[in-house]
Amino acid sequence: MSAVTDPRTVPFADAAGDEKTLADYGDGVILVVNVASKCGLAPQYEQLEALQRTYGDRGLTIVGFPCNQFMGQEPGSMEEILDYCATTWGVSFPIQDKIRVNGSHAAPLYKALKKTKDGAGLAGPIAWNFEKFVVLPTGEVRRFRPTVTPDDEKIVRVIEEHLPR
Template identity: 80%
Template sequence: MTAQNDPRTIAFTDAQGAEKTLADFGDGVILVVNVASKCGLTPQYEQLEALQRSYGDRGLQIVGFPCNQFMGQEPGSVEEILDYCATTWGVSFPIADKVRVNGSHAAPLYKALKKTKDHAGLAGPVAWNFEKFVILPSGDVERFRPKTTPDDPAIVELIEKNLPR
């Protein structure tokens, strides 16, 4: 996705019910990820939090979007999800309201993000929980599929390259 379609301007609802855009989190690197509490990939929360702690002071902002579309692996209320994330994984980054990422009722942010091709050249539906979209200060977007861990060298290098020193 190119900067002219910058997803930073698309509204979504945060966990407290307020309307936000990604621009509200500054002009650094933003990592958007659809999360689930009962998924085999849920331990990625630990790596996401480590990234936030390592690079947050330089302008990285991770935003989690709970989604229950994949085998019902995020069944709880937003309050239950926030409690789980804080107590189990020590999550300090923002968690938004639950969203749909695929289908005709997908959140507008995800409708835009899904146009981004991954490194294999494939765009389209989110494959599973923990798919990652790295939004650069330029507005360009890089997409990483669920099994690519948050601490993968390609993601870390992309973050480091696009944050101030």
């Protein structure tokens, strides 16, 4: 369950620097992920893209937020990040501007999302790259740690339960 009121209304910058909110990506289910190109978990991009292709027509949107806070694993420019995502993994889902997810300069969206407890009942800092937040149409949030893959049954079940048939 979530302690976040409605993360859909919190502003952030997209890859072009324009202000957006999650609501700009529709009123379906949104899967928010902090991503990093040079992370050992980067193959999760492929699973994220598969989810987008499978459920996008039903209202799922994956939203990636590049972050360089974990061992400098996202050092590139936005142009380099977007090129990597498209050419290496065929990513079609939106990638936003690079952000910080932890600390005093964390992006407001992540300050809100981190209040959500995971399946073990733990809230707080982002553990690593590829931490996932499923934002439901109601604004409720479910949190999944980095080692829970995007195609894990727990994530897929939450997505399927909250999308129209």
